[in-house]
Amino acid sequence: MAKMVVFVCLFFVVLIEADEKYTTKYDNIDYNEILANHRLLKNYFNCLLEKGNCTPEGSELKKVLPDALQTDCSKCSEKQKAGVKTVFDHLMNDHKDMWEELQKKYDPDGIYYKKYEEAMKKEGL
Template identity: 40%
Template sequence: MRLLVIMSLFALSLVAARPDASKYPSRYDTVDLDMIVNNKKVLESYLKCVLDEGKCTPEGKELKAHIKEALETYCAKCTEPQKEGTRFVIGHLVKNEKEWWRKLSDKYDPERKYVTKYEAELKSIS
């Protein structure tokens, strides 16, 4: 959810049971994304999870389950906190973790159909 996240890591906030099936679950909407992106060990743990390179926490599993769809639909099912979290995490990855962003883009959008939108949006607000 957040990668988006993590992508929308980005986006670690796309989780949990929610009666409204038109949105992703909101259980993790209050995850401290600032702490995650500023803690290399924690950030890498989430990134390795969504890249199938490491173990996943429950939040990581939830993120991984929705990341591709969220990327392809420009976060259409995201709650507002998830959309904000996705932008925040992607922005951090694009600016500060270029290699991780490349790996995520290669895995989830090898033709760069969708990540280009996120990158353009970030440039327009920077």
């Protein structure tokens, strides 16, 4: 009986730890390919703004984006964090109109942008 209690406790610990990170199912997506293809980029953009259909990975992004912003991507894998930086940099520099629309929806008070900007300054970027 004691072994069963220990097993159940360990099972719940594994479940809780698994929930602490976002899925890595889509970590092999080539962000640069999407950013270089205006049609693909526009589809993801429309998905996030609820102006169009979402791919499965777009739906997942839309689901976790608010939490990722609030928690400084603390549940992101290293690959996801690098992808966020790549996408943010590209949108801020090459698609300011898209960046501003996304900010209006997901960061209307500029709270998360300020954190991102400070982090980039610390990295010397």
